[in-house]
Amino acid sequence: MGSHSLRLILTRPDAAFLYKLAFPAFGPQSPANIKKYGGGGDLIRHPVGTGPFRFVEWTPDDHITLERTPDYWGTPPALHTLTYRVIKEAPARLLELQAGTVDGVDNLSPDDIPLAQADAALDVYLRPPFNVGFLGINRAHPPFDDVRVRQAVALAIDREELVRALYPPTAQAATQFVPPGIFGHTEDLEGWAYDPARARALLAEAGYPDGFRTTLWVMGIGRPYFPHPDRVGEVLQADLAAVGIQAELVTYDWGTYLEKMYAGEADLFLNGWMADFPDATNFLDTFFTGGDDNLGPPFPELVEWLQAAAATADPAGRQALYDRANAFIRDHVPAVPVVHNSSALAFRDTVHGLAASPFSQELFYPVTVDGKDHLVFGRSGDSVGLDCVDESDFESLMVCAQIFEPLVAFKPGTTEIVPGLAERWEVSDDLLTWTFYLRQGVKFHDGTDLDAEAVAFNFERWWDPENPYHVGHTGNFVHWTYYFGGFKGE
Amino acid sequence: MARHIARRLFLLLPTLLGLSLLTFVLIRTVPGDPAQVMLGEHARPEQVAHFQAEMGLDQPLPIQYVRYLAHLARGDWGESIKTNLPVRSELAQRLPATIELGSTALLIACVVGIPLGVLAAHRPRSLFAWLATEGSLVGVSLPLFWLGLLASHFFGYRLGWLPPSGRLGLEVEMASISALWGGSPLCGWVPGVCAGVLSDSLSNFYLLTSLLTGNVPALADALAHLVLPAITLSVAPLAVIVRMTRACVGDVLAHDYVRTARAKGLSERATVVRHALRSAALPILAAISLQAGLLFSGAILVETIFSWPGLGQLVVDRVLARDYPVVQGIVLATGLLLVAVNLAADVVYALLDPRIRYE
Numbered sequence: 001m002g003s004h005s006l007r008l009i010l011t012r013p014d015a016a017f018l019y020k021l022a023f024p025a026f027g028p029q030s031p032a033n034i035k036k037y038g039g040g041g042d043l044i045r046h047p048v049g050t051g052p053f054r055f056v057e058w059t060p061d062d063h064i065t066l067e068r069t070p071d072y073w074g075t076p077p078a079l080h081t082l083t084y085r086v087i088k089e090a091p092a093r094l095l096e097l098q099a100g101t102v103d104g105v106d107n108l109s110p111d112d113i114p115l116a117q118a119d120a121a122l123d124v125y126l127r128p129p130f131n132v133g134f135l136g137i138n139r140a141h142p143p144f145d146d147v148r149v150r151q152a153v154a155l156a157i158d159r160e161e162l163v164r165a166l167y168p169p170t171a172q173a174a175t176q177f178v179p180p181g182i183f184g185h186t187e188d189l190e191g192w193a194y195d196p197a198r199a200r201a202l203l204a205e206a207g208y209p210d211g212f213r214t215t216l217w218v219m220g221i222g223r224p225y226f227p228h229p230d231r232v233g234e235v236l237q238a239d240l241a242a243v244g245i246q247a248e249l250v251t252y253d254w255g256t257y258l259e260k261m262y263a264g265e266a267d268l269f270l271n272g273w274m275a276d277f278p279d280a281t282n283f284l285d286t287f288f289t290g291g292d293d294n295l296g297p298p299f300p301e302l303v304e305w306l307q308a309a310a311a312t313a314d315p316a317g318r319q320a321l322y323d324r325a326n327a328f329i330r331d332h333v334p335a336v337p338v339v340h341n342s343s344a345l346a347f348r349d350t351v352h353g354l355a356a357s358p359f360s361q362e363l364f365y366p367v368t369v370d371g372k373d374h375l376v377f378g379r380s381g382d383s384v385g386l387d388c389v390d391e392s393d394f395e396s397l398m399v400c401a402q403i404f405e406p407l408v409a410f411k412p413g414t415t416e417i418v419p420g421l422a423e424r425w426e427v428s429d430d431l432l433t434w435t436f437y438l439r440q441g442v443k444f445h446d447g448t449d450l451d452a453e454a455v456a457f458n459f460e461r462w463w464d465p466e467n468p469y470h471v472g473h474t475g476n477f478v479h480w481t482y483y484f485g486g487f488k489g490e
Numbered sequence: 491m492a493r494h495i496a497r498r499l500f501l502l503l504p505t506l507l508g509l510s511l512l513t514f515v516l517i518r519t520v521p522g523d524p525a526q527v528m529l530g531e532h533a534r535p536e537q538v539a540h541f542q543a544e545m546g547l548d549q550p551l552p553i554q555y556v557r558y559l560a561h562l563a564r565g566d567w568g569e570s571i572k573t574n575l576p577v578r579s580e581l582a583q584r585l586p587a588t589i590e591l592g593s594t595a596l597l598i599a600c601v602v603g604i605p606l607g608v609l610a611a612h613r614p615r616s617l618f619a620w621l622a623t624e625g626s627l628v629g630v631s632l633p634l635f636w637l638g639l640l641a642s643h644f645f646g647y648r649l650g651w652l653p654p655s656g657r658l659g660l661e662v663e664m665a666s667i668s669a670l671w672g673g674s675p676l677c678g679w680v681p682g683v684c685a686g687v688l689s690d691s692l693s694n695f696y697l698l699t700s701l702l703t704g705n706v707p708a709l710a711d712a713l714a715h716l717v718l719p720a721i722t723l724s725v726a727p728l729a730v731i732v733r734m735t736r737a738c739v740g741d742v743l744a745h746d747y748v749r750t751a752r753a754k755g756l757s758e759r760a761t762v763v764r765h766a767l768r769s770a771a772l773p774i775l776a777a778i779s780l781q782a783g784l785l786f787s788g789a790i791l792v793e794t795i796f797s798w799p800g801l802g803q804l805v806v807d808r809v810l811a812r813d814y815p816v817v818q819g820i821v822l823a824t825g826l827l828l829v830a831v832n833l834a835a836d837v838v839y840a841l842l843d844p845r846i847r848y849e
Binding site for chain 1: 520521524526528529531532533534540544572583643646650660795796804810811
């Protein structure tokens with residue numbers, strides 16, 4: 001192809017391909033810079049992209065400073081400086097915002113949302129609820145192998161009341177895994193209604209008229225979908241006890257929890273998912289196509305529908321498959337979806353132009369602040385590293401989203417795909433061949449040119465384990481394998 | 491004395507060895523896996539296994555430990571699993587922040603606590619003595635977390651006198667301390683003193699660096715940021731020091747020789763300070779050196795509330811990330827620090843009390 005066009009050929013069709021490419025971790029980095037650090041080592045602290053902001057400095061656990069890219073190819077940002085400050089505790093973040101020492105903060109505690117909304121000097125932004133918190137059920141552990149027992153669990157839980165009592169008003173009780181607003185959500189699917197009497201009847205029918213004892217696992221830290229997992233656990237425990245299921249609460253810190261839960265050690269457990277891209281594959285394939293042991297063996301028919309849906313180009317045909325899958329999951333209850341929660345940001349009212357991102361990756365290039373050209377954003381943790389294709393934390397991604405630009409992008413605050421580094425693209429009917437036409441005159445922050453060769457250099461580095469620059473932070477490039485299914489040669 | 495110090499230093503070796511073994515085993519006994527934490531929820535099992543192998547975490551524990559010791563003996567504290575930085579440079583960045591915070595807190599506790607305790611002992615049945623004693627009881631019992639948030643709320647937000655959190659304003663420039671001797675032959679003689687770990691770690695003593703380089707705006711800003719966390723951290727040791735001083739000085743004041751001192755016409759002030767306080771100094775000093783150890787556990791909370799980028803925040807972050815090498819490094823470094831504090835206390839004992847002879 002020419003110096004500014006690029007063809008990507010897939011080995012299997014992927015209807016969500018553009019959504020995946022828009023992930024900020026897939027923004028190309030300057031090949032000269034990658035070579036300078038040998039593809040790893042200190043590269044994670046010296047990112048060089050093409051984005052509206054470029055990296056300036058990083059004091060670990062304190063702040064990261066970015067500044068406006070000179071001669072940016074697009075509309076230059078109004079902000080000259082953008083600083084991410086680490087303020088671990090939610091009450092401390094709100095204090096700093098009220099004191100005016102920061103201009104915006106991430107992850108308001110749910111208890112603080114009404115407080116911040118009542119403050120005339122602050123604006124609260126709620127992210128669309130692109131996540132799901134659910135109660136997982138391990139079918140490999142009897143009596144949960146009996147569908148009647150699983151249905152009884154679903155009937156025993158008063159989701160509406162739980163969400164009303166423990167969540168901000170914008171949260172919704174979930175009827176299915178795919179949140180509303182994401183392709184593959186079934187609009188009129190009815191979830192299980194709260195019906196303890198029917199739950200008890202089903203348990204009796206299954207041979208447990210007096211209920212049984214089990215464990216309910218609750219993660220040790222708050223997640224966006226379960227900001228207070230301990231309280232959710234207690235409410236679920238009480239609901240289950242009311243129909244005779246005596247669940248003992250078990251908890252671990254997050255790392256241990258994930259490890260043991262995915263190894264299939266839990267009976268009932270809290271878990272959840274945050275959207276990486278707005279497509280049902282991101283929610284359903286993750287949990288129901290097998291691979292992990294936490295929900296028991298996969299359902300063959302469900303796996304078949306999900307794989308067919310992922311390879312179907314026609315939206316109506318895809319939606320029909322997802323409707324079938326969503327109803328199947330409801331009826332067979334491998335897990336009970338509980339809530340779609342929205343996380344909240346707050347900014348001073350002097351800040352304009354910000355759109356809350358459904359993926360927690362707010363873009364700051366359209367943002368202005370009255371009377372000054374710098375913005376300080378307080379957040380709960382530091383980035384781990386800024387070679388984002390090989391990082392797994394949100395705090396790294398939200399910074400990378402300002403420095404790097406993927407081929408296609410999400411319009412700020414939406415799930416709409418707009419041109420990124422590629423100004424247009426074409427796709428073959430079989431969804432296998434994608435051709436991208438890059439913008440002319442785009443430069444990396446180190447002054448080198450962005451052309452098809454530079455983009456190809458990055459793709460080669462990401463997907464070829466034999467590539468000399470496939471080093472990264474841990475060398476695992478988890479985002480790549482997770483999004484695209486494997487490395488070169490697999 | 492010199493022999494005593496030499497012996498203590500010699501005993502340091504087995505102490506640190508024991509400490510390192512204990513930390514090594516304990517942190518690995520805690521369930522959880524650094525590979526899983528680093529790679530996140532999307533990692534495939536073979537990626538987790540690959541990462542473990544790369545970090546040597548798949549080896550049997552005794553082999554891992556011996557390897558760790560061998561590296562340590564060469565002065566290599568290992569590399570962080572989370573940031574891939576050398577542990578020594580992570581410590582060099584963070585330890586100064588914690589030392590600055592801790593020593594200021596201890597200084598406040600002593601400067602305020604000892605006079606309060608002496609005054610309370612001098613007038614044991616006064617309202618002041620009652621207030622000092624009961625107040626210190628409240629001080630020991632106050633949850634640091636709550637106290638810190640309250641202080642930050644009132645002084646940082648409501649009154650707006652001091653920054654609510656952080657260590658240095660974003661707009662403040664802090665020059666490297668090596669500006670003082672940069673270009674001198676010293677750079678050649680001491681490795682890292684002009685650019686590198688040593689220079690970085692010295693420069694991270696913000697008060698010292700800004701003072702020595704005559705950077706007044708930076709000094710003022712660093713002090714303003716230090717006030718709230720240091721006072722919060724000082725409350726618990728302050729309370730202990732007040733109670734200890736009151737009790738010890740009170741005991742001494744009841745002795746005959748104090749009565750004699752008063753009888754021969756010595757001023758009350760001289761009696762209390764020169765006779766009573768000096769005699770009571772040893773147990774007070776012992777209490778203070780014990781508080782130095784407890785300060786570190788307090789610093790974990792205070793640093794988290796005040797976003798103070800020190801060792802306390804680091805240890806929380808890295809325990810959760812199961813960053814074994816850094817956690818081991820932190821425990822070893824604080825262990826060394828505490829041994830140094832105790833050794834210093836021993837020396838001061840001998841200086842204060844000529845009867846003490848270390849054999």
